Amino acid sequence: GGYGTSYGSVEAVPGREFSAYAAVPGATHPHRVLVQVPDAFDAERRCLVVAPASGSRGIHGAIAVAAPWALPRGCAVAYTDKGAGSDYFDLDAGVGFRVDGTAAAADAADDLAFVPEAPAGATGIAFKHAHSGDNPEADWGRHVRQAAEYGLDVLARAFPDQAPFHWDDTRVIAVGISNGGGAVLQAAGLEGGWLDAVVAGEPNVLVDGHGSRALYDYTTEAALVMPCALLDMEGLPQPPALDQVRPSWEQRCASLAEAGVVEGDDTASRARSARELLSSAGWTEEALRAGALSTGFDLWRAVAATYASAYTGAGVGEHPCGMSWAVVGEGGPRPATAAERAAWWSDASGIPPGNGIMLLDASVMALDPGLGGLQCLRALWTGDDARGEALRAGVAETKAAMPDAGLPVLVVHGTDDGLIPMAFSSKPYVDAARAAGGTVSYWQVGDVQHFDGFLVLPDYAARYKPLLPHLYEALEQVDRHLDGAAFPGDARL
Template sequence: MATRFESVRVSEHRGSDDLLTAGLGLAGLRAMTPPVFADATAPTPAELRRRAVWANWRGIADLAPGGGYGELYGSVTAVPGREFHGLARVPGATQPHRVAVQVPDAFDQTARCIVVAPASGSRGVLGGIAVAAAWALPKGCAVAYTDKGAGTDYFDLDAGLGVRVDGTVGTPADGLAFVPEPATGSGIAVKHAHSGDNPEADWGRHVKQAAEFALQSLGDAFPDAAPFAFDNTTVIAVGISNGGGAVLRAAEEDGSDWLDAVVAGAPNITVAGARPLYDYTTEAALLMPCALPVLGIPPLPTAAAHCAALADAGLVDGGTLESRQRSAYDTLRASGWTDEALRAGSISVGFDLWRAVAVTYASAYGRHGVGGHPCGYSFSVLAADGTPRPAADAERAAWFSDASGIPPGAGVGIVGPAVDPAAPLAGLQCLRALWTGQGADADRVRAGVEAVRAGLPRAGLPVTVVHGLDDGLIPSAFSSAPYVAAARAAGRDNVHHWQVRNVQHFDAFLGLPAYGAHYLPLLPYVYEALDRTWAHLRHGDPMPADAVITTTPRGAGNALEATHLAMPR
């Protein structure tokens, strides 16, 4: 059955408002403050789109001077064209997912190509713009996007307001991109957590539907050249992080004949026998704050108390702070964490990202609605003292453009269960027990995790997996390495693997001097893998050989150079 797309809208982007940077150019994308709204309480769809483009570029790419973007690799050349937006729904889903397509005016009708870019993380529909559009649009390819059933369509339960397809705020009667069930209560409903659909289980279907929307949009854009179909259009899927996992799910043997190639960067992917995200995230949330000083990383102010609470709960051994730190570290190492992943994972400790991921994914995997979180967590705008308060009009108006899809951020925070002084880690222990414990809630979460385990890619499909060996959020040892091993064991000899030293998960953090000095960006390797894939599809060139890429950190105060990247040739 053909996918039915709803609430389709088309906009034109030329002159001072192009597809790739919304007219901001590299200087505008580098600006530390976002594009302003003329009326902070009622931004226009064009203002929201421009700000979403700014936020999604900055959330993924290292745009800082000296980082090499737009000079050594990547493009911010203005690309005029049209943009198509709509909603799609996979069979059986409660909520729709967003799809979008960028069609450049210079689309090559004689060598038709679509690059499908599911959002990284839980970002909004344009969350893959820095990954795909910078490579594809200048080549005359269309780019298709999906938010994968997550995204920034928050719903204000207190006010009964959510996000329309154009990004503006409205009521359910206006037609919204997400309305929770139930749509009552207090605080903020987040689509990834509260859709009731476990969207990760449908990532591959989301990617295919985005490609189908691209074919429909191309037919609308160029009716004289129709029909546009999978058998006359080259389709490449590319993504990083959750987007990387999504394109690998789209590559699975059952029903991926529409897809010509896949490039996956730092993919969140789980195969049988490997540790899933929820397992190692909840472990990290508990143990990593205590373990990091063993590696010489300065502890958080609360680390000593955290270690003491772990000891009281019987989760680490030792009667001194140092022995407890060593116990936490040894446990993490024994479960597969490398020192490189632990060092890079420290930034997720500092940003409270482990808890944020665990809270959201526990709700998603268990298919819990508003107010149903098994550990008592929820989301709300917070007052200065950390207590929930209603959202202001200006805060609500910016969620579509500013949010990352997982609180905290964009003014929305996590509301945890009341802290018992006698059990300060109770919330984290509850999240961990949903993986390790017993009971109906744990069974629901584990069933949700089982539903997202990946299958094998289609035999013969060109697949390139690129992963940083210092990744501290989605360690290669838990994700891409076992995926590639499983594919190879099953005879999938067109799966290729680049493992890159001194590369962690977040290119966007490389603008911080300490990170930029020590780590290199992932995006240049993703672009290079796309180049190699394109040459293979168009000219029959060989796919890249496997490589462990030995890079050279650029050091403090130095601009990135090609020699630092050591790109395989």
């Protein structure tokens, strides 16, 4: 979207980087924290920006969100991977990742970030978001606070002549997008008066009432129904291989009709029924259209499978729908090579598939391979058995508390977001926070979908604008407000 040319900066900022593990009380596994301290840290205007990673990314997953705005102006930046990240564990080789990101065998290193409990003979790949057993999303706000605490500690070590650094003498701004946006809004609800301001972009956030829907609810709904519904829409954005997946979408329409989910005797009528079903559930035209990319990349299923494991506290081999992950070759699952393992920590997204690791579904059906697994994942939300109750209890633990009335919160969201629709996430949060007396502003940005990174695709670049410039502007205006300017109001941009 023009990063580094029309907006943003990739100029070098000299400084130091510090990293460690932090542990939330009661958690089985630590989360990573990392602090970047510019040499030109402004001692006269102490500033710490806290940025949790987006998605399930590793510890460097929020650099583009915070660093280009914060570091050049002399602010330090503290990061957390929020208990997820790219600390995969190779069950075949018994290898995980150390604090510096290098691979090592569990019996030869005592500083691995994640070593899962696994039954003897377990094979494949385990990763922290799915297999830690900790439901990390429930602790996102505490992860953010611990990253901030580590930031203050690092500043005291980096500049001992200026120590100590406290909440009351250091400006602390939390900023995040997507899951990181949800994390900073969870942090806003923590007590203690430690935050000075919050900027949340396209946040995955859940509250009571106001039309709020859990990510797991609308993700499993989209995974099942959206492939069929998109066949009723013309002029879709073109994810890679759209024409190749169209036959499978037509089969999904047939499967849904057979299951009684949609009506119609042919693909056109079934697609229309599916689209009406999603519209009645709150999906806007813009969200459906942008959702074509998540559907084309099979992202809905990947997210749902990981979160089902996390919300139910499942360990290795305990997925509630029998799903697992492994490196896959031409003949099926196989052990990873050392070269493949070495790239996971730096390159992986935190949620496979990706980097050679595939999602394995034990419920594969001949005509509609993903249907059985998706029906199981959806039933965890809609059913009333013990597994469903456990999953819904895990989701309930992730609800965000309301911010203190005096804490300025600015929420920025694209109107075309097809992964985390405004109607299910940011708007309910803003409405709930205002009803509780919060100081919240809401910027709704037109022609912006969820993934700035996908603007490298020509068709997306022609249709959509990036979100990050508006997030940087939000940080700028919040910072001015803390210096005495008026708090920015709502905006449609």
